[in-house]
Amino acid sequence: MLTKNIYLDYAATTPLDERVLQAMLPLFSENFGNTSSVHQYGQLADAALEESRERMAQGLNCSPAEVIFTSCGSESDNLALRGVTLAARQQVGADHILISPVEHHAVTRTAQQLARIQGFQLEYLPVDEHGRVDPQEVKRRLNPQTALVSVVYANNEIGTINSIGEIGAVCRAQGVPFHTDAVQAAAYLPVDVQALKVDLLSLGAHKFYGPKGIGALYVRKGTPILPVLTGGSQEFGLRAGTHNTPYIAGMAEAFRLAQVERASRTGHVQPLRDRLVGQALEEVSQARLTGHPSLRLPNHASFVFQGVDGNALLRYLDVQGFACSSGSACKTGDPEPSDVLLALGLPREWASGSLRVTLGTGTLPEHITKFLEVLPEAVQKSRA
Numbered sequence: 001m002l003t004k005n006i007y008l009d010y011a012a013t014t015p016l017d018e019r020v021l022q023a024m025l026p027l028f029s030e031n032f033g034n035t036s037s038v039h040q041y042g043q044l045a046d047a048a049l050e051e052s053r054e055r056m057a058q059g060l061n062c063s064p065a066e067v068i069f070t071s072c073g074s075e076s077d078n079l080a081l082r083g084v085t086l087a088a089r090q091q092v093g094a095d096h097i098l099i100s101p102v103e104h105h106a107v108t109r110t111a112q113q114l115a116r117i118q119g120f121q122l123e124y125l126p127v128d129e130h131g132r133v134d135p136q137e138v139k140r141r142l143n144p145q146t147a148l149v150s151v152v153y154a155n156n157e158i159g160t161i162n163s164i165g166e167i168g169a170v171c172r173a174q175g176v177p178f179h180t181d182a183v184q185a186a187a188y189l190p191v192d193v194q195a196l197k198v199d200l201l202s203l204g205a206h207k208f209y210g211p212k213g214i215g216a217l218y219v220r221k222g223t224p225i226l227p228v229l230t231g232g233s234q235e236f237g238l239r240a241g242t243h244n245t246p247y248i249a250g251m252a253e254a255f256r257l258a259q260v261e262r263a264s265r266t267g268h269v270q271p272l273r274d275r276l277v278g279q280a281l282e283e284v285s286q287a288r289l290t291g292h293p294s295l296r297l298p299n300h301a302s303f304v305f306q307g308v309d310g311n312a313l314l315r316y317l318d319v320q321g322f323a324c325s326s327g328s329a330c331k332t333g334d335p336e337p338s339d340v341l342l343a344l345g346l347p348r349e350w351a352s353g354s355l356r357v358t359l360g361t362g363t364l365p366e367h368i369t370k371f372l373e374v375l376p377e378a379v380q381k382s383r384a
Contacts, residue, residue, distance in 0.1 A: 005321045006367045010299060010360035011156055011184060012325055017209040023253040027246035035243045045245050052252035059255050060218050061192040068217045068235045069248050073183035073204030074106035076217035079228050079239065080179040080200040081110045081150065085120060087224035088147035096121045096145040101343040102131045103152050104181055129344055130292035131158050135166040146176045154185035157340045157356060158291030159300030168197025177223055183207055187258055188266055188297055199223045210254030214247035269359040270298040272368050276357060277301050279372050284379050290341060299359040304346060305379050308353030313382040320374050325356045
């Protein structure tokens with residue numbers, strides 16, 4: 001175990017909450033049945049499944065029948081994009097997909113593949129210098145052929161929060177399905193799907209102290225959607241495969257705790273984040289904060305440093321005992337600058353020197369103090 005290292009990469013993943021683990025354990029050894037079995041073992045497992053679905057629905061303010069369990073946030077994004085666009089083309093011939101250029105790769109690469117292989121017309125919404133989408137731009141770009149709009153709730157790389165409720169209202173007025181990736185947002189932001197006016201919303205449990213390998217997709221009743229993973233009739237016919245009941249129960253408990261403890265968790269991380277940002281910008285030369293200065297996740301700090309090799313910076317910090325990232329955990333290690341940072345209009349010599357520092361329940365004031373003692377030298381040594 002890494003006892004001396006300081007973990008500052010909570011946007012990549014979070015440790016499993018002990019209370020979540022306790023909720024999962026009985027479903028591994030005692031209540032281990034297959035939810036599709038008709039005997040009592042299956043009935044007990046199915047009862048645990050539906051109790052978890054009810055918990056998720058309460059947190060989302062929706063019907064339990066609108067909650068679809070998946071294996072992760074990326075699968076949820078894939079089901080939303082592929083399932084809805086293919087259904088729209090089949091039913092009404094719609095072939096236009098509208099997304100932002102700052103989406104998670106699970107959205108961008110899925111949309112790109114739909115365009116490349118299935119012939120959909122893919123259009124990118126403009127974003128401002130902070131990575132935010134203007135709802136009026138969505139309205140201007142909708143057309144009768146639009147099959148789906150997808151805009152991230154809170155960006156995983158830069159922490160910027162979008163006005164999802166306003167975008168949802170625009171899409172609903174035009175009758176266009178609207179999806180948001182809330183995988184990063186759910187740890188700290190409300191995910192009331194009625195207030196957000198979304199038709200689809202993706203979640204991943206490991207971003208809010210739940211287990212890896214489990215996710216969910218909210219699908220509003222009446223939204224045309226085709227299954228992507230076919231086979232059995234699980235998840236109302238939208239996602240085949242034996243239910244991972246222990247992980248589903250863990251996700252439901254983690255989701256409940258995230259909502260109950262949202263205020264206290266925010267109150268813990270935000271002052272530490274604000275101190276980190278303020279001192280880093282003051283003490284490190286040629287540094288910029290990326291993302292919106294205030295409309296951002298409360299635990300999220302992200303920077304670019306001119307002339308810095310971002311991967312060299314990460315390696316130096318790792319040797320010094322700090323676990324950070326250069327942006328998306330799915331992107332770290334790639335020598336090319338992030339698409340998200342380039343979409344903000346940053347020059348490559350800035351975008352190549354990115355650093356994401358994200359805090360969590362285990363972050364202490366002394367962790368920030370130690371990090372700030374090391375950061376200026378780390379940046380200097382990583383400059384080309």
